[in-house]
Every structure is written in structure tokens, then in C-alpha cells.
Amino acid sequence: MTRRPAxxxxxxxxxxxxxxxxxQGARAVGMQQIVExxxxxxxxxxxxxxxxxxxxxxxxxxxxxxxxxxxxxxxxRHEGDPARQLLAIVEHAQETARTSDAHGCTFYNTSAExxxxxxxxxxxxxxxxxxLRERLRALAATARATxxxxxxxxxxxxxxxxxxxxxxxxxxGPVSRSVAAARILIDQHIPAHASAS
Amino acid sequence: MTRRPAxxxxxxxxxxxxxxxxxQGARAVGMQQIVExxxxxxxxxxxxxxxxxxxxxxxxxxxxxxxxxxxxxxxxRHEGDPARQLLAIVEHAQETARTSDAHGCTFYNTSAExxxxxxxxxxxxxxxxxxLRERLRALAATARATxxxxxxxxxxxxxxxxxxxxxxxxxxGPVSRSVAAARILIDQHIPAHASAS
DNA sequence: ATCGGTCCGGACCGATCGGTCCCAATACTG
DNA sequence: CAGTATTGGGACCGATCGGTCCGGACCGAT
Numbered sequence: 101m102t103r104r105p106a107x108x109x110x111x112x113x114x115x116x117x118x119x120x121x122x123x124q125g126a127r128a129v130g131m132q133q134i135v136e137x138x139x140x141x142x143x144x145x146x147x148x149x150x151x152x153x154x155x156x157x158x159x160x161x162x163x164x165x166x167x168x169x170x171x172x173x174x175x176x177r178h179e180g181d182p183a184r185q186l187l188a189i190v191e192h193a194q195e196t197a198r199t200s201d202a203h204g205c206t207f208y209n210t211s212a213e214x215x216x217x218x219x220x221x222x223x224x225x226x227x228x229x230x231x232l233r234e235r236l237r238a239l240a241a242t243a244r245a246t247x248x249x250x251x252x253x254x255x256x257x258x259x260x261x262x263x264x265x266x267x268x269x270x271x272x273g274p275v276s277r278s279v280a281a282a283r284i285l286i287d288q289h290i291p292a293h294a295s296a297s
Numbered sequence: 298m299t300r301r302p303a304x305x306x307x308x309x310x311x312x313x314x315x316x317x318x319x320x321q322g323a324r325a326v327g328m329q330q331i332v333e334x335x336x337x338x339x340x341x342x343x344x345x346x347x348x349x350x351x352x353x354x355x356x357x358x359x360x361x362x363x364x365x366x367x368x369x370x371x372x373x374r375h376e377g378d379p380a381r382q383l384l385a386i387v388e389h390a391q392e393t394a395r396t397s398d399a400h401g402c403t404f405y406n407t408s409a410e411x412x413x414x415x416x417x418x419x420x421x422x423x424x425x426x427x428x429l430r431e432r433l434r435a436l437a438a439t440a441r442a443t444x445x446x447x448x449x450x451x452x453x454x455x456x457x458x459x460x461x462x463x464x465x466x467x468x469x470g471p472v473s474r475s476v477a478a479a480r481i482l483i484d485q486h487i488p489a490h491a492s493a494s
Numbered sequence: 495a496t497c498g499g500t501c502c503g504g505a506c507c508g509a510t511c512g513g514t515c516c517c518a519a520t521a522c523t524g
Numbered sequence: 525c526a527g528t529a530t531t532g533g534g535a536c537c538g539a540t541c542g543g544t545c546c547g548g549a550c551c552g553a554t
Contacts, residue, residue: 123412124412125324125409125410125411125412127322127324127325127410128324128410128412130540130541131541131542131543132540132541132542135503139503140502140503141501141502141503141504142502142503142504142542142544143501143502143503143504143544143545143546144501144502146542146543146544147501147502151542151543152541152542152543203412204405204408204409205461207465208401208409208461208464208465209409211401211464211465212322212401212405212406212409212410212464213322213324213325213409213410214322215320215321215322215325215400225465226465226466229462229465229466230466233466233470233471250474250477252471253462253470253471253473253474253478254471254474254475254477254478254481256458256462256466256470256471257455257458257459257462257471257472257474257475257478258454258455258478259458260457260458260461260462260471261453261454261455261457261458261459261461262454262458263461264405264458264460264461265426265450265453265454265457267405267408267409268404268405268408268422268423268426269423269426269427269453273430273450273453274430274449274450274453274454274457276450277450277451277454280447280451281450281451281455281482284451284481284482284485285478285481285482288481306532327510327511328511328512328513329510329511329512332533332534336533337532337533338531338533338534339512339513339514339515339533339534340514340515340516340531340532340533340534341531341532341533343512343513343514344531344532348512348513349511349513
């Protein structure tokens with residue numbers, strides 16, 4: 101071992117893959133295309149990742165981490181007010197869905213493109229959605245919702261729907277009513293609570 | 298012109314394509330695969346459809362027609378009660394999303410797989426969603442909703458979200474709360490109205 | 495300066511993609 | 525019944541797919 105591998109290589113691949121996969125969908129992007137855009141050779145790509153499936157999984161996984169850090173900071177901004185935290189999550193989702201060039205939710209898009217339940221990318225995506233659901237449930241519980249599981253699931257519907265509609269009907273479509281919808285659902289489930297305007 | 302073309306050919310292609318596209322996603326299915334499953338030759342397929350894009354468009358279009366006929370009959374079952382009709386639409390969506398092997402909403406799936414806004418299949422899908430939105434708005438208006446556009450959009454969120462969640466988190470996931478969510482949103486928008494249990 | 499070893503750009507692989515085309519089989523016409 | 529126009533099964537096309545591998549370039553130790 102006399103020569104050190106370039107340090108930022110993996111990250112560079114991931115960034116390029118993220119851009120292409122995000123814009124065009126994972127299935128529409130070929131490995132060759134990623135090779136060309138990074139300027140790297142194929143051998144490097146296949147040393148860092150075992151194959152395309154692995155690259156897709158890594159991409160989804162990184163987005164998972166990114167999403168959680170964003171969500172955590174959005175939640176932290178309303179410490180002690182769990183009802184407000186629930187709304188903040190939807191606000192954050194609405195904001196990103198409308199600005200991020202309307203490609204929809206990566207987690208659901210990936211599930212749509214790879215139907216095999218054993219596909220690594222799909223597993224990663226489903227796992228993320230499941231964790232989000234659980235987090236919402238926990239938040240709803242501490243907010244003393246009458247039925248935390250129901251409220252969490254209803255917010256899941258709004259969040260998923262918001263991304264889907266942003267991707268299809270544009271930023272001024274139904275996505276623009278998602279926060280309002282979330283507010284209604286939250287108020288309905290938390291007795292004697294009126295969310296801040 | 299001495300020989301008549303086989304009559305059911307186009308329909309047979311469409312049915313096979315619908316099954317394969319629905320199960321695996323349009324991008325994952327090759328034309329060769331459709332040829333093999335139908336038993337027809339490629340020349341037949343390319344005489345009926347100009348190419349894969351055209352086949353995808355026809356598939357989405359047929360689902361569009363099918364969806365509307367189902368929706369119309371669901372609506373007709375509650376003539377004169379527009380609020381109930383809105384709920385019936387969501388009920389129907391929930392039912393189909395949970396039973397149809399959880400492949401999600403074709404219209405959104407197709408949009409996710411084909412990002413090019415000029416792709417015929419995507420155009421067809423977006424057009425359908427837009428019509429659904431407008432129909433919901435009209436129904437909400439005749440139901441004297443305080444803000445018909447808002448109610449329609451919120452129901453769009455629920456419907457889209459319901460399909461997305463059925464496809465990822467399964468039939469016992471958030472999709473099971475979609476009718477309840479819709480009921481809350483409807484009641485909130487229609488003064489002095491309580492939807493039947 | 496020389497050498498040994500590692501790295502990586504890109505040629506290359508078989509399979510499959512969407513799409514074209516040929517020709518044998520077919521069924522109507524005269 | 526012979527002739528002919530049309531159909532449709534499938535061989536074939538170049539391009540591209542995901543993935544492998546080789547050979548020159550480069551680095552570090554001696």
C-alpha cells in the first residue's frame with residue numbers, strides 16, 4: 101500500500117448521482133452517465149459501490165440522513181410545544197416540496213420505480229417513511245392527541261400527498277393548502293387547542 | 298384491402314401492457330416482454346401504437362376513462378348530497394388503493410417515472426389529476442363549502458397521499474385513516490354539516 | 495534514480511433496450 | 525381455383541444497459 105485513494109471521491113459520486121437521480125429518476129440515469137459527469141472511471145465507481153442498486157441505496161440513505169437533520173432542527177425550533185412541532189414538520193415539507201424543482205418525494209418516487217420489496221433502495225425508502233410515521237405518532241402522543249396513531253397517519257397522508265401534488269400540479273396546486281389542512285387535522289385531534297396562526 | 302385485421306388485438310395488447318406496467322412500472326417493462334406475453338409479433342404492436350411512449354399514453358388514458366366511470370357511479374349513488382359525494386370519492390380511492398395489490402396511483406407513478414413534461418404519458422396523467430381536482434372543486438362549491446378550492450385541494454392531498462402510503466407502508470398503514478381524515482376536512486368546510494357515519 | 499505496487503480512465507463484455515423490416519401464411523377477389 | 529394484397533411472427537438493427545478488466549500513470553519507499 102504505497103498510494104492513498106483520493107479522499108473526496110465517494111462524496112463526489114454521491115453528489116452527482118443525487119443530482120441526476122433527483123432530476124430524472126433513478127431508472128432513467130445510466131451508470132455511464134454518472135461516470136461521464138464525474139469525470140471518474142468506471143472502476144472507481146464500482147470500487148466505491150458494488151453496483152447501481154447499492155448506489156441508489158446510498159443515495160436514498162443520504163437523503164434520509166439529510167431529511168432527519170432538517171426535521172430535527174425544525175422540531176427543535178418549537179421545543180415544548182409538540183402540536184406546533186407537528187405543524188412545523190408539514191411546513192418544512194411544504195416548503196421543500198415547492199422549491200426543490202418539483203420532483204416529488206424521493207422516498208416515494210424510488211418505491212414507485214423499484215417495485216421489488218427486496219430492492220435495497222426501496223427498503224431504505226420504506227424504512228424512512230416508517231420512521232417518520234413513528235416520529236409523528238410519538239409527537240402526537242406527547243401533544244395529548246385523542247388518537248395519536250390516527251393523527252400521525254393523517255399527517256402522513258398530507259405530507260405524501262403534498263409531494264405528489266407538487267410534482268404533478270405544480271407549486272401553486274394543492275400543495276399550497278397542505279399546512280392549512282394539517283392545522284385542521286391537528287386541532288381536531290388535540291382537545292382545547294388552537295394552533296398559532 | 299382484402300384481409301380484416303384481428304379485432305381484439307389492440308385491446309389484448311392494452312390489457313397485457315396494463316398488467317405489466319401496473320405491476321412493475323412502465324420503465325421496467327420492455328416492449329419485447331409485452332410481445333412475448335401477448336404472443337403477437339412486434340410488427341403488430343408497432344402498427345397499433347407508434348412506440349412505447351404512445352403505448353404508455355394509451356394505458357394511462359384507458360385508466361383515466363376507467364377511473365372516471367367508477368367515480369361517476371360512486372357519485373351517482375349519493376345524488377343530491379354533494380358533501381356525501383366528496384366522501385364517496387375518497388372512500389372509493391381508499392378501497393381500490395388497498396385492494397389493488399398496492400402499486401400506488403398510476404397517474405402519479407407515471408409522472409415519477411417520466412419527468413419530461415412533454416412525455417405523452419405524463420401529460421395524460423397530469424391532465425387526469427387536474428380534472429379530478431376541478432371536479433372536486435365543483436362538488437365542494439355545490440356543497441356550499443366556505444372555500445371550495447381549498448377543500449378540493451385538501452382532498453387531493455388526502456387522495457394522493459392515500460395511494461402513496463398504500464404502495465409503501467401497506468394496506469394497514471396510513472391509508473386506513475384516509476376516509477376519517479377526509480370527513481374531518483369536509484365537515485370543517487361545510488357549515489352546519491355533519492357527515493353520516 | 496530506480497523500482498514495486500496501487501490507482502483509475504476507458505476499452506470492452508454479453509444482454510437488453512426501443513424500433514425496423516422481411517417473408518411465410520392467410521383470406522378475400524375475380 | 526388462381527392471384528394478390530395484407531397480415532403478423534420473429535430475425536435483425538444500432539444504441540445503451542449494468543458490469544468487468546487491462547494497461548498506462550502515478551506515488552512512495554529504497
